[in-house]
Amino acid sequence: MPxxxxxxxxxxxxxxxxxxxxxxxxxxxxxxSPGAALSVLENHLRIYDxxxxxxxxxxxxxxxxxxxxxxxxxxxYRHPLSDASRYxxxxxxxxxxxxxxxxxxxxxxxLIWLEREAxxxxxxxxxxxxxxKDSDLxxxxxxxxxxxIHERIENKGSLPLYFRGRIAGCIHRHHDQDDTxxxxxxxxxxxxxxxxxxxLKHLLKKADLPAKxxxxxxNCSEEAAGDRYNxxxxxxxxxxGELCGCVSATGCDIKAFCVGPLYALLYAxxxxxxxxxxxVAVVGGGSMAKLGMKFKGHVAKxxxxxxxxxGGIAFLVTGDDGxxxxxxxxxxxKHDIGSxxxxxxxxxxxxxxxxxxxxxxxxAVDRYAVELQNPEVTVSAGSxxxxxxxxxxxxxxxxxxxxIQRGDIDRFVLKHGMPGFSPTQGHIPAAVPFxxxxxxxxxxxxxxxxxxxxxGSLFLGRMTQLSDGLSFFIEKNPGKQKSTRSERKG
Amino acid sequence: MKIMFKGKRVIVFxxxxxxxxxxxxxxxxxxxxxxxxxxxxxxx
Numbered sequence: 001m002p003x004x005x006x007x008x009x010x011x012x013x014x015x016x017x018x019x020x021x022x023x024x025x026x027x028x029x030x031x032x033s034p035g036a037a038l039s040v041l042e043n044h045l046r047i048y049d050x051x052x053x054x055x056x057x058x059x060x061x062x063x064x065x066x067x068x069x070x071x072x073x074x075x076x077y078r079h080p081l082s083d084a085s086r087y088x089x090x091x092x093x094x095x096x097x098x099x100x101x102x103x104x105x106x107x108x109x110x111l112i113w114l115e116r117e118a119x120x121x122x123x124x125x126x127x128x129x130x131x132x133k134d135s136d137l138x139x140x141x142x143x144x145x146x147x148x149i150h151e152r153i154e155n156k157g158s159l160p161l162y163f164r165g166r167i168a169g170c171i172h173r174h175h176d177q178d179d180t181x182x183x184x185x186x187x188x189x190x191x192x193x194x195x196x197x198x199x200l201k202h203l204l205k206k207a208d209l210p211a212k213x214x215x216x217x218x219n220c221s222e223e224a225a226g227d228r229y230n231x232x233x234x235x236x237x238x239x240x241g242e243l244c245g246c247v248s249a250t251g252c253d254i255k256a257f258c259v260g261p262l263y264a265l266l267y268a269x270x271x272x273x274x275x276x277x278x279x280v281a282v283v284g285g286g287s288m289a290k291l292g293m294k295f296k297g298h299v300a301k302x303x304x305x306x307x308x309x310x311g312g313i314a315f316l317v318t319g320d321d322g323x324x325x326x327x328x329x330x331x332x333x334k335h336d337i338g339s340x341x342x343x344x345x346x347x348x349x350x351x352x353x354x355x356x357x358x359x360x361x362x363x364a365v366d367r368y369a370v371e372l373q374n375p376e377v378t379v380s381a382g383s384x385x386x387x388x389x390x391x392x393x394x395x396x397x398x399x400x401x402x403x404i405q406r407g408d409i410d411r412f413v414l415k416h417g418m419p420g421f422s423p424t425q426g427h428i429p430a431a432v433p434f435x436x437x438x439x440x441x442x443x444x445x446x447x448x449x450x451x452x453x454x455x456g457s458l459f460l461g462r463m464t465q466l467s468d469g470l471s472f473f474i475e476k477n478p479g480k481q482k483s484t485r486s487e488r489k490g
Numbered sequence: 491m492k493i494m495f496k497g498k499r500v501i502v503f504x505x506x507x508x509x510x511x512x513x514x515x516x517x518x519x520x521x522x523x524x525x526x527x528x529x530x531x532x533x534x
Contacts, residue, residue, distance in 0.1 A: 258532075
């Protein structure tokens with residue numbers, strides 16, 4: 001049976017300052033104090049060029065390696081990169097005007113009305129993008145008079161869409177009595193669909209794979225598309241695949257809070273190994289709810305609001321190609337229901353058990369990727385440095401196993417860990433932002449292996465007090481060495 | 491150990507990326523406290 005490999009990865013960001021007000025925390029604050037909160041929020045938003053030049057964002061799309069952040073003085077938002085680029089090795093940072101057009105392109109139910117003057121501008125912006133210039137951009141034409149947009153906003157529960165400080169359109173609710181189809185939910189779902197599609201397009205380009213060759217799509221976004229009878233029913237995987245021309249693919253949505261991407265990858269690995277599918281794409285779009293989640297902390301510290309981007313991820317899992325890093329299916333770590341909730345129990349389940357099964361020491365793993373939230377976003381809001389906490393815990397396990405001395409923990413963290421660089425988009429920081437970097441570093445021979453560890457907060461759904469976690473391990477593919485040896489023999 | 495929090499009622503707030511609520515609650519019960527509420531939150 002073919003061992004699964006990670007053949008390609010893509011990462012995108014979308015700069016959406018006009019949507020920060022619709023994040024869960026900002027929208028609640030604005031409802032409580034409409035004038036003051038909105039004014040404060042708008043005064044702390046970044047322009048697009050600042051989001052592009054922000055060092056962690058450049059790491060996310062692959063133009064910088066994670067370790068390079070150790071050499072950039074903090075705060076990083078005060079040290080923009082002079083040579084930053086919109087496009088990166090793994091994707092891009094899309095501006096809002098193109099994304100508004102992409103949302104309209106992704107809209108199959110006329111949920112979005114664009115204002116008559118804004119529509120051609122947004123159409124023109126999207127037309128300049130290589131992925132969408134050949135799409136049916138006629139959907140974006142035919143704007144609506146502003147008075148009709150205002151009437152919908154004032155009387156029908158539609159929400160305004162903002163661009164450069166003015167209303168550029170609106171999004172409607174699609175049922176008078178169904179809160180799962182109200183404008184805010186549909187906006188959230190449409191943003192996940194459009195950003196997921198952008199990530200998938202980059203993945204197909206990176207893998208040089210025709211869209212029709214994808215067989216299965218697994219969506220791991222954090223939205224909950226559905227209706228009043230089937231809240232969170234799904235359908236996002238196929239919606240994204242349809243937008244990207246994956247006409248031969250089927251698909252479904254995988255839900256597991258922040259650890260969703262790892263479950264989706266695990267299913268992809270297993271289905272490829274079992275020969276049920278040969279090419280599986282895992283895709284995750286961005287989370288509108290988490291925009292501006294820590295904005296009060298940022299504002300209090302006089303910082304720009306750093307949670308102004310949606311994230312998107314996509315991965316292509318195939319059978320062994322003799323080149324891409326192999327996934328060790330005997331190295332899957334899982335947090336059992338009966339494992340207990342202490343940090344030590346969780347880390348033992350996710351790190352030690354799979355390493356023991358593979359006969360490896362903690363220090364034999366070149367790099368650990370844990371939850372990779374950008375600490376500049378979280379520390380300023382009192383939420384701590386999540387990656388550092390997790391790396392210290394793994395280092396502490398290495399001390400308990402007598403692999404390193406207690407005084408070596410900081411060196412262990414520096415050598416086997418990395419600074420967080422991911423936007424706080426829930427499922428997006430879940431270890432996998434390092435997967436593209438790891439795959440390429442292993443292919444270049446700079447490292448041999450890496451372990452990916454993510455955690456999920458099941459208790460947030462109020463159905464259990466449990467948390468969750470999953471881990472997997474990839475290593476250098478010996479395929480080329482084998483073929484070289486056999487060639488020499490021949 | 492059992493008398494450290496004897497007669498005390500405690501409310502426990504845990505952190506998903508720190509110490510989870512149930513783990514703190516177990517320690518508090520072991521120290522004699524009556525745990526009246528346990529919550530774990532995710533701050534990211």
